[in-house]
Amino acid sequence: MTADVPAEALPPAGPAQATAAPHRAPGWIWHNRDLVATPVIVVVGLALVLLYTANRQLDSVEQRALDPSYLWAKFVEHIWLAAASTVLVIAIALPLGIALSRPAVDRIRPGTLAFGGFMQALPPYGVIILLAFLLKFGTTTAIIALVVASFLPVLTNTVVGLRQVDPALIEAARGMGMSARQTLLRVELPLAVPVMVAGIRVALVLNVGTATLATFIGAGGLGEPISSMLNLGRPRAVFVASAIVAALALLIDWLAGVAERLVSGRVG
Amino acid sequence: MAETMQCLTDPAHRPGQRPVIALEGVSKTYPKQSKPAVAELNLVVPEGAIVMLIGPSGCGKTTTLKMMNRLIEPTTGRIMLDGEDVTNVNADQLRRRIGYVIQQVGLFPHLTIADNIAVVPKMLGWDKGRITSRVDELLHLVGMEPAEFRDRYPRQLSGGQQQRVGVARGLAADPAVMLMDEPFGAIDPITRERLQDQFLEVQRQVAKTICFVTHDLSEAVKLGDRIAVFAAGGRLAQYDTPSEVLAHPADDFVAEFVGSGAAVRRLSLLELSHLELEEVVISSRGAPTNGHPVLAVDDAGRPSAWHHLPGSAQSPPLVTVPLSGTVYDAVDVMLDGRSPLVVVVDDDGQPRGALRWDALVGDLRTKGKRP
Numbered sequence: 001m002t003a004d005v006p007a008e009a010l011p012p013a014g015p016a017q018a019t020a021a022p023h024r025a026p027g028w029i030w031h032n033r034d035l036v037a038t039p040v041i042v043v044v045g046l047a048l049v050l051l052y053t054a055n056r057q058l059d060s061v062e063q064r065a066l067d068p069s070y071l072w073a074k075f076v077e078h079i080w081l082a083a084a085s086t087v088l089v090i091a092i093a094l095p096l097g098i099a100l101s102r103p104a105v106d107r108i109r110p111g112t113l114a115f116g117g118f119m120q121a122l123p124p125y126g127v128i129i130l131l132a133f134l135l136k137f138g139t140t141t142a143i144i145a146l147v148v149a150s151f152l153p154v155l156t157n158t159v160v161g162l163r164q165v166d167p168a169l170i171e172a173a174r175g176m177g178m179s180a181r182q183t184l185l186r187v188e189l190p191l192a193v194p195v196m197v198a199g200i201r202v203a204l205v206l207n208v209g210t211a212t213l214a215t216f217i218g219a220g221g222l223g224e225p226i227s228s229m230l231n232l233g234r235p236r237a238v239f240v241a242s243a244i245v246a247a248l249a250l251l252i253d254w255l256a257g258v259a260e261r262l263v264s265g266r267v268g
Numbered sequence: 269m270a271e272t273m274q275c276l277t278d279p280a281h282r283p284g285q286r287p288v289i290a291l292e293g294v295s296k297t298y299p300k301q302s303k304p305a306v307a308e309l310n311l312v313v314p315e316g317a318i319v320m321l322i323g324p325s326g327c328g329k330t331t332t333l334k335m336m337n338r339l340i341e342p343t344t345g346r347i348m349l350d351g352e353d354v355t356n357v358n359a360d361q362l363r364r365r366i367g368y369v370i371q372q373v374g375l376f377p378h379l380t381i382a383d384n385i386a387v388v389p390k391m392l393g394w395d396k397g398r399i400t401s402r403v404d405e406l407l408h409l410v411g412m413e414p415a416e417f418r419d420r421y422p423r424q425l426s427g428g429q430q431q432r433v434g435v436a437r438g439l440a441a442d443p444a445v446m447l448m449d450e451p452f453g454a455i456d457p458i459t460r461e462r463l464q465d466q467f468l469e470v471q472r473q474v475a476k477t478i479c480f481v482t483h484d485l486s487e488a489v490k491l492g493d494r495i496a497v498f499a500a501g502g503r504l505a506q507y508d509t510p511s512e513v514l515a516h517p518a519d520d521f522v523a524e525f526v527g528s529g530a531a532v533r534r535l536s537l538l539e540l541s542h543l544e545l546e547e548v549v550i551s552s553r554g555a556p557t558n559g560h561p562v563l564a565v566d567d568a569g570r571p572s573a574w575h576h577l578p579g580s581a582q583s584p585p586l587v588t589v590p591l592s593g594t595v596y597d598a599v600d601v602m603l604d605g606r607s608p609l610v611v612v613v614d615d616d617g618q619p620r621g622a623l624r625w626d627a628l629v630g631d632l633r634t635k636g637k638r639p
Contacts, residue, residue, distance in 0.1 A: 166374075169376060172375075
């Protein structure tokens with residue numbers, strides 16, 4: 001038997017995969033029971049934090065910082081920063097990764113990936129503030145900084161995902177008369193999707209975390225209550241705001257994980 | 269020897285004379301290499317023939333095969349397909365007219381068996397009903413039950429089953445020409461043997477023009493109507509029928525490549541049905557023996573024992589071989605049964621004649637020298 005795809009790209013070969021659709025749902029949950037843990041942790045954790053704050057007398061500063069409508073506004077800003085930057089990263093890094101995976105660019109691939117690694121090594125905190133001085137303060141700059149910070153995982157995973165496709169499959173596809181484009185769309189990309197989605201998941205989680213730094217250049221987000229409460233010496237409010245960011249990051253990672261599991265299940 | 273060949277080649281299966289693939293002065297020099305991988309090659313593949321490309325590693329046999337569907341573009345020369353110069357036509361469209369089977373099989377793991385087979389028909393725009401019936405027909409042809417295998421994924425199949433699907437996929441759009449790159453090379457010997465037999469069976473039904481790369485001389489002799497022996501540097505050292513290559517190597521290179529054991533390999537090319545067998549007499553029928561061996565038969569007329577063997581005091585054990593077999597099979601049976609002669613029986617088990625160890629050796633030695 002030929003090694004068509006690396007073993008890790010294959011989902012568990014459960015009988016539920018091969019049998020009819022009605023049996024799929026329960027089997028699917030059973031095969032992915034590890035995915036249940038994260039939402040439980042998030043819900044229990046947030047409930048504990050809410051209980052904690054409900055039993056404490058908050059002063060006016062803390063009340064303002066933990067006001068639900070204020071937090072909601074910051075939450076929306078945060079999601080916008082993370083979502084916009086991730087979409088931008090996908091829009092730029094995916095096509096670039098596809099281009100870089102072509103055999104014709106064998107010569108410039110290592111150099112480009114090394115440059116990507118260099119960008120990745122820059123600390124986001126520094127990048128976001130330097131960019132703000134170079135460009136301007138505000139949301140756009142924050143999004144650009146987030147794109148820089150999360151570009152590499154999507155790029156490398158796209159390249160790696162496409163290059164790990166068994167050359168025999170590509171030869172078979174070309175030998176049967178698929179054009180280079182058809183081979184890419186019908187064979188290479190479907191087989192690379194699980195690895196590519198894993199890269200997008202990393203980028204998304206990075207962006208949700210790094211978006212807390214946007215507040216330093218006036219772009220809002222959930223970093224704002226954290227940093228202002230730190231400056232005003234209100235550790236309880238810092239704790240609550242941080243807990244929300246952490247819960248959000250975990251939840252996004254979980255959602256992306258579910259999506260990843262779905263696509264790799266389909267491909268296998 | 270030519271007469272022997274006439275006698276050995278069944279006219280019904282003899283390939284036609286019309287050239288289907290023709291390489292005309294084709295060379296391939298890879299970039300940054302001074303020596304060509306294939307040099308000034310002229311090769312004609314006649315209609316309905318299985319041509320085996322064989323040679324040591326790096327001799328250019330795979331390069332030659334891949335130039336036929338232009339997966340590798342020739343540096344110079346012309347490629348003719350069915351009398352049409354295809355050296356410069358659209359390569360993707362050309363390949364859809366040519367079946368292609370590779371050693372690694374290359375079934376797409378994300379597609380079902382049916383979808384794998386349907387790839388080329390879909391590209392050619394066949395309608396759904398036609399594709400479905402074609403898929404089922406092909407699965408039947410390669411001996412796989414469509415209802416059982418159609419919706420499976422490649423990883424659920426054994427290596428041998430995967431390669432059978434690979435062959436079915438190559439045949440999907442009913443191409444006149446099939447190119448096969450060591451399709452059975454990575455399969456265990458027992459399964460390979462079965463796949464080869466089945467491949468010949470399929471070929472009897474579909475009668476494609478086939479180019480087949482192998483590094484296994486036994487495979488080349490067994491499957492090939494013709495063998496093209498390549499020497500290093502892409503030189504075509506000999507291009508002839510298997511028995512000619514084995515009996516009369518064109519040069520020292522081919523002689524060494526064919527090596528020892530060529531005479532034994534040649535036995536498998538001699539079909540019993542083409543030999544003049546020694547007459548045998550059935551004991552119960554009371555016919556004069558005339559010095560022929562006398563055979564006792566059972567009620568159904570099948571041989572049961574030697575009744576009398578001229579010039580021999582005691583009867584040797586009775587061994588039989590089917591008429592459809594080769595002299596190789598007869599020798600195998602005789603050695604195994606420790607018998608100096610073997611009864612050749614037809615499909616119904618009726619004796620058709622006998623083959624003696626002595627006569628066999630003498631026959632093989634003298635046959636080529638007969639006028």
